Amino acid sequence: MVLKLYAVCDGPPSLSVRQLLAKLELPFDLIDVDYCAGDHRTPEYALMNPQKEIPVLDDDGFYLSESNAILQYLCDKYKPGTSLYPVDPKIRAIINHRLCFNLSTFYPSISAYTMAPIFFDYERTPLGLKKIHIELDVFETYLERLGTSHAAANHVTIADFPLINSIMTLEAIDFDFSKYKRISKWYNDFKQNYPDLWKISEDAMKIIQHFAANPPDLSKLNHPIHPIRNVKK
């Protein structure tokens, strides 16, 4: 049975999985999950992913969430030994490290500043800004110390996609990160060298920018945590 990906059109974790599927040239059915309508908060969705988060991969009844786990699984199952996720223990460790770094600190700090105030009733604060600069400084240091053209090697790997999509949300709000020279070069090189993959991010960036200019009505989402903004109708 063909792979199914439950994805949200502007969500960085969903975009990263779509980029890998495109790079591996794996056919799949893309199922658009409407975040604003709360498609992911239903009891049916929770059967696939009790975390009620997007994306979810359905590989013939094998349901997998957490985008990093999906990236790793797709490489291991469908292209073992691919240069996108090499088996060499040290290269793989660096890739896994960068995936963990993005998941645990880099993207949470960035999205709290970029995405959360677009979709929910949050302010962009000086503390939030400070956290972003701390994270960018760390990533810049990793790029400098490793000295590679890409995030984890001298070629594209699954570590690049989530980091690219985190930075894309900064570009979406016109955040100037040009002083981070290595990050800027790596990000611009990705756009130039992988135009088809970048288009997946770019289309999402336009959707994020649309929502930034036209805050979505999330009153039906009933989000259990995030404060919903009053949107004038």
Ligand SMILES: N[C@@H](CCC(=O)N[C@@H](CS)C(=O)NCC(=O)O)C(=O)O
């Ligand atoms: N760690 C997860 C995060 C996934 C995630 O948080 N996705 C967002 C959409 S971009 C979501 O579904 N959030 C649930 C919610 O806010 O209700 C992953 O990498 O897959």
